[in-house]
Amino acid sequence: MSETRKPGSARSSARSLRSAAPGLLAALLLAAGLTACSQGAGGGAAAATCDPTPYDAAISAYAGGGVLAKGPYGETSPDWTSIALSDDEIAKVRAMGATAAVVMHFSGDSWSNAQVAGIRSELDKLGIRIVAQTDAQADPAKQFSDVETALAAGPDVMLSIPSLDPTALAPAFRKAADQDVKLVFLENPAKDFRPGTDYVSVVATDNYGAGVINAHQMARSLCGSGAVGVIRHAAQAPTNVLRAQGFTETLTAEYPAITVAEDKGLLGPDWKGEGSSTVNAWLTKHPDLAGVWCWFDAPCEGAIDAARSSGRAGLAVTTVDLGNNVAIDMARREYVTGIAAAQPYQQGVVEARLAAYGLLGKQAPPFVALPALPVDADNLLDSWTTVYQADPPADLTTAMGPG
Known part of the structure; x- marks a missing residue:
């Protein structure tokens, strides 16, 4: 892992990361003609014609650049x-x-x-x-x-x-x-x-960096435009705050056509139930809601349940933490399109x-700080082994199907 950058805040660290890729991102978007990219019929998943190259480049820029996190008193993390x-x-x-x-x-x-x-x-x-x-x-x-x-x-x-x-x-x-x-x-x-x-x-975890990854993953899923909901922890601890900041600040800076339609903090402990009721209400209020982000996986399990019960097959979900249930959903290529995995x-x-x-x-x-790992359906099983130092569970490998 590369040495951590030196700016004095998570926000300035994000700007340092973007300095390696924004020109590339803009150029690739222009070349691919993505400014008017359409969305899928479900309102969340990007159309099959959307070129993922610029979004993948932004994700790779994080993966190759070291952690963005600073300590509670501005400390730089060693490897x-x-x-x-x-x-x-x-x-x-x-x-x-x-x-x-x-x-x-x-x-x-x-x-x-x-x-x-x-x-x-x-x-x-x-x-x-x-x-x-x-x-x-x-x-x-x-x-x-x-x-x-x-x-x-x-x-x-x-x-x-x-x-x-x-x-x-x-x-x-x-x-x-x-x-x-x-x-x-x-x-x-x-x-x-x-x-x-x-x-x-x-x-x-590099919590700010995890939010950054999720923002790029959401943008790839929506082809750069759409309305999303943000589910965060209501407690204002650094872990929770930084994940949400990494996500929302990256959307604002890199993807102005993606708007945050709803933002809600949950207190638990019924994370899945609270996530489900929250997203159910959002889907009624915002028929065009294209995506949902969660600061960890359990609320997004509820978001998936809400989308499924509402018949919203196109809702894109991204989250931090590689939980078994969101991993299975990703393996089935249903709702979860991107995960920023901590290394617990x-x-x-x-x-x-x-x-x-x-x-x-x-x-x-x-x-x-340990870097977050970008996870998608293509690297899911390998990521599981890296994160948990164990073979993927049988239900996950079964969900992946033959390959």
Whole structure:
């Protein structure tokens, strides 16, 4: 992976990325005569005559350019593969007999399952025993209590994602820091926590970059024009905000003929049900709605259900995170036309290693971001293997059909 760029914000980083491709994008669009490209009968999928070349070029520009993300205090991420431990360091950690707590915001989805699997696998290699693992079920108050419950088990390290409410959860994590528990945060830190003092490091997806990928994928699906709906998380944590910003800011800058007709934040925990009811209402209000974007896959499962029940076969769906159900839909070439896949398993591995950094007193980078991976039907099975470090499930390979 190339080194991260140096601009001071995610937005300026996006401009740096576009500087490699906007001239190419404009030239190819003009040459292909796409300014008046028609849409399919369903109102969402682009006509078969739409040339995907300029959109694919924009996606490739991201894939070849490194992460766009900056840390919570403007930090530049190193290459995630540089986070490593020597054999001697591993032996020292194993000799400590250390323990860990894993405090999740919610569980059961593909991203969370893979994240925890990566953490567990690497902690096991390091001889760090998990003494508490919790699932807050998308409830900030429960996660606050979960942190306190986990602390009662006396862990040496805690790995947690405080994205439900970084401000409200901060006092709970302050108790952990005050007890000298080594904190590694997933995606974003608790409010006003500082690296090197309050926590070891933050490990995140390139969330802004994931939104950028989805914008180009949506534009390819719509041939550069149409009305879309945006489903985001109502909680204003950096992960959620950056994904939505990457998507909407790229549409505004690169695809002015694509408009955001609706924008709604959801709070969960019934992500699929809330996504379905939201999109059902949109399809009634906007008969010409061409696409829907979701900040992660579960709400888009609901969007697919709404489109199917409404007979809207042409609705284009793009999302972050390679969940099994959206992957199967993509394999069947029904609604999901593009996915920006996080790398949760590898994030978990990096997080566990950084927990070991904390135990050793080893200098850790304050922020590490892993690039999002552009996924389409052509690279879906290979992407699954990369993301989850496992073979694709049987139902996914069956959905792909012979090939």
